[in-house]
Amino acid sequence: MNWFPLFCDLRHKTVLLVGGGAVAERKARLLLKAGADVRVCATHFSSPFYEWQQAGKLTLREARFSPEHLDGCWLAIAATDSHEVNQQVSDYASARQMFCNVVDAPAQASAIMPSVVDRSPLMIAISSAGDAPVMARLLREKIEALLPQHLGKVAAWAGALRPRVKSTFNEAGQRRRFWEKLFHHDRLAQTLANGDDKQAEKLTEALFNEPLAQQGEVVLVGAGPGDAGLLTLKGLQQIQQADVVVYDRLVSEEVLELVRRDAERIFVGKRAGYHCVPQEAINQILLEQAGQGKRVVRLKGGDPFIFGRGAEELEALSGSGIPFSVVPGITAASGCSAYSGIPLTHRDYAQSVRLVTGHVQKNGELDWQNLAAERQTLVFYMGLTQAAEIQRQLLAHGMSGGMPVALVENGTSTRQRVVAGQLSELAELATQAQSPSLIIIGRVVALREPLRWF
Missing domain, CATH: 1.10.8.210 (Sirohaem synthase, dimerisation domain)
Incomplete structure (x- = not known):
């Protein structure tokens, strides 16, 4: 966030406006609407300025800008057609630790005047930091059409x-x-x-x-694999209505930014220097928070019912009579494969998909014989540390060492990275990736180059 959004009370506060043309006119209208005490400095003025002066709404000073014009002001606005004059206003205002807006030159400004949707006292401001003012205006028009006047x-x-x-x-x-x-x-x-x-x-x-409902509830929400744009609309609605959000390590910062600002956040995941909160403790947190009559969102990366232990948490809630609901999310297999250009199925290469937990034991509880079969796609969750064992078992059960594989690190995020190769290299490839990473194995991986778009 390069610019801090801030609404200022300018009522009866002095503001210097430098410029008397059409652009300055627009700024003057906004300042007058805000109740500011407006001083205008310019060598010439358009007719509305004289009308406003005659009506006692503002003060005109027909002169070139001089630093003493800033005396007693709270804000300065440079709206001339001279780059040099605008720069002078900005420099002198900065020297006095005064905010200055420079029209159409955000690099010179210390303050920006956004596009405004006015439903006073409700105000909505839209800014592109000066990079795309037309986009901000078009967005304002859309919002204007959506919001009723009342x-x-x-x-x-x-x-x-x-x-x-x-x-x-x-x-x-x-x-x-x-x-x-x-x-x-x-x-x-x-x-x-x-x-x-x-x-x-x-x-x-x-x-x-009317009595307010006191009974708490828990909503299990899938946050998707990383990209906040993949959070469902219903999921967004739930996290913006929550009193408490209980989240794990796989929930991205971009998604957490969408949580209601005053909601309590409880981290229950594993990170460097911290131990993972046991599942029983997580269940207890949900029960305690909901038992206090709060609206609790349990936010999980991907989909809560695919290797997310969501069912275990719902069993605990059900056993204690706590109301709950589920909002599914886009699972990592779907998101990471799509963002990597890897189709999970293809008529010529794979007629089925298997989602497999990578938490395998050396003596193996997985059906490796069937996992090694042709014409399917394997997606291993949480398999990075077991990559060598996955490679060994699949090769031992007949899968070709040349089978294409891909490791998708930080899938769907702006930090996504794909490490690709073949099954015989999987253990080595895993040393080049960091958690969280997803392992995709199958002929469809070879389609990545012609199909990738992210």
């Missing part, structure tokens, strides 16, 4: 209720559930839009009198 009235109504909500409900979770009920109310928003405050008060009073 949202501002609903937000203002909620603002007036905040003291009562805080005194009525002691816990943050209770307050959040009340707000969710209010904002999802099918009639309140339309009543406010119609200006019927009496009916709105009646509907709101009914919400205060």
